[in-house]
Amino acid sequence: MYATCYCARYQAKPTEKHLTAVKRIFRYLKDTIHIGLWYPKDIGFKLTAFSDSDHVGCLDSRKTTSGGIQFLGGDTLVSWSSKKHDCTSMSSAEAEYVSLFPCCAQVLWLRTQLTDYVFYFNKLPMYCDSKAAIAISCNPVQHSRTKHIDVRYHFIKEKVERGIVELFFVGTKYQLSNLFTKALSEDRFKYLVRRLGMRCLTPEDLEVLANESS
Structure with a gap:
């Protein structure tokens, strides 16, 4: 997904290198046509989220890409x-803090949808690999590191203070949303794809997966 979003930024004025990158994406899709998300039965309804960012990862604008994923x-x-x-x-801590906003908004939307089915959640766990960003989110007092940040991004502070969301530190090695913020090595990419629940869904593999989950 990261590669697709990155190429989409140049669709107004693409160059030869962008065409080459898009061709590689199509080749990858062709070779992985049977890969998809596998949802076993009896998965439960526990909501968790991971938020990540790459500080100034865009070489043209020097802006950050945020990635967020939500699990049920x-x-x-x-x-x-x-x-x-x-x-x-202006800093990696600020980039991580700003990235928490869309991830938190999405997990709260999922929480609202589940409320319609009489599932109620508080202290929703969100995982971030920046202790500084977590410290900013848990501090109700504004200071020099945050006073210049747009007000809407402080949305996360209110949810933490009210006990709706709970932030936890996770090491970069176990940061599952890493896949949505930057290009990764092949081994790391395959590891994260597996951790996200992607499986080969050919008829033969589906039968094996169904037997394992029964």
């Missing part, structure tokens, strides 16, 4: 996003 039942992926910020972050 602990390890079943139900929502994901990869988007370039519309503001320039």
